[in-house]
Amino acid sequence: MSKVQSPKSDDGTTTSSRVADRRQHNSDRGHANLSPADFGLWTLDFGLTVTDLRKAFLSPTGARIDVLRGISFSVAPGETVAIVGASGAGKSTLLHLVGGIEAPDHGGIKLGDFAVETASRPELARYRNGQVGVVFQFHHLLPDLTAAENVCFPLMLARRDRRTARRSAYEALDRMGLASRASHRITDLSGGEQQRIAVCRALITSPLLVLADEPTGNLDSIIGGLIETELITYAASRPAIVIIATHNQDLARRCDRVLTLEQGRIVTE
Numbered sequence: 595m596s597k598v599q600s601p602k603s604d605d606g607t608t609t610s611s612r613v614a615d616r617r618q619h620n621s622d623r624g625h626a627n628l629s630p631a632d633f634g635l636w637t638l639d640f641g642l643t644v645t646d647l648r649k650a651f652l653s654p655t656g657a658r659i660d661v662l663r664g665i666s667f668s669v670a671p672g673e674t675v676a677i678v679g680a681s682g683a684g685k686s687t688l689l690h691l692v693g694g695i696e697a698p699d700h701g702g703i704k705l706g707d708f709a710v711e712t713a714s715r716p717e718l719a720r721y722r723n724g725q726v727g728v729v730f731q732f733h734h735l736l737p738d739l740t741a742a743e744n745v746c747f748p749l750m751l752a753r754r755d756r757r758t759a760r761r762s763a764y765e766a767l768d769r770m771g772l773a774s775r776a777s778h779r780i781t782d783l784s785g786g787e788q789q790r791i792a793v794c795r796a797l798i799t800s801p802l803l804v805l806a807d808e809p810t811g812n813l814d815s816i817i818g819g820l821i822e823t824e825l826i827t828y829a830a831s832r833p834a835i836v837i838i839a840t841h842n843q844d845l846a847r848r849c850d851r852v853l854t855l856e857q858g859r860i861v862t863e
């Protein structure tokens with residue numbers, strides 16, 4: 595399987611100088627500044643390759659629903675991709691397979707040299723905790739923790755220094771206009787605030803791959819715009835692969851590419 599190359603620079607800079615610049619930029623923006631050692635053999639030039647992905651579910655009556663019927667695409671670091679399609683088209687299913695949350699029936703998912711579909715449970719856990727940031731459709735924040743504790747949570751799992759983690763969390767919340775909500779419990783916050791916290795949590799470990807499932811659904815355009823900008827800026831600065839399932843045409847237009855799912859296949863690219 596060939597590697598996906600990182601986007602070409604048109605200003606003549608080398609990959610390593612751009613990576614160094616972006617690390618500094620990430621550090622300035624408060625993203626936990628992980629070193630290459632944190633990724634083992636993984637490098638910033640590795641992309642995502644999805645090959646002939648298929649997934650079927652059984653309905654309660656036992657009928658087979660072929661949700662994904664042969665999905666293939668590649669994404670390079672720094673690229674943003676919108677997944678669009680009618681409700682029930684399989685957008686969430688695709689994100690769950692790519693994120694190692696569910697297993698495909700057939701096909702391959704590779705991030706760099708790491709094959710998600712054949713990974714062991716511990717390898718999958720490391721992949722999800724270390725390389726993937728997910729913004730779930732219903733955010734799945736921990737209700738008994740504060741906003742800052744929720745954002746810190748992935749860094750605590752990764753055993754990062756507690757003080758540095760809290761500072762990164764406050765900076766992330768501040769960028770999203772939520773500095774004054776850092777100590778609030780999740781249950782005391784509005785839907786738009788919760789969704790912004792979910793975005794902060796997804797990006798806090800500086801993941802290579804970000805999967806956002808309708809992150810701006812039901813939000814007004816100002817809050818939705820903040821989330822869009824954060825995700826799109828993150829992709830360019832990390833550089834990361836950001837895949838967003840969305841019904842929002844404005845958001846889809848801001849992405850580098852739009853993949854439309856229909857009848858289990860990609861119909862436009």
Ligand SMILES: Nc1ncnc2c1ncn2[C@@H]1O[C@H](COP(=O)(O)OP(=O)(O)O)[C@@H](O)[C@H]1O
Pocket residue numbers: 651652653659661679680681682683684685686687688
């Ligand atoms: N765990 C599951 N069991 C059975 N059917 C499922 C399951 N997950 C998803 N589906 C079905 O797969 C189809 C695609 O769902 P989904 O990926 O959530 O679509 P979208 O996110 O595009 O709205 C739907 O018909 C849904 O009912």
Ligand SMILES: [Mg+2]
Pocket residue numbers: 685686687731807839
């Ligand atoms: Mg969905």
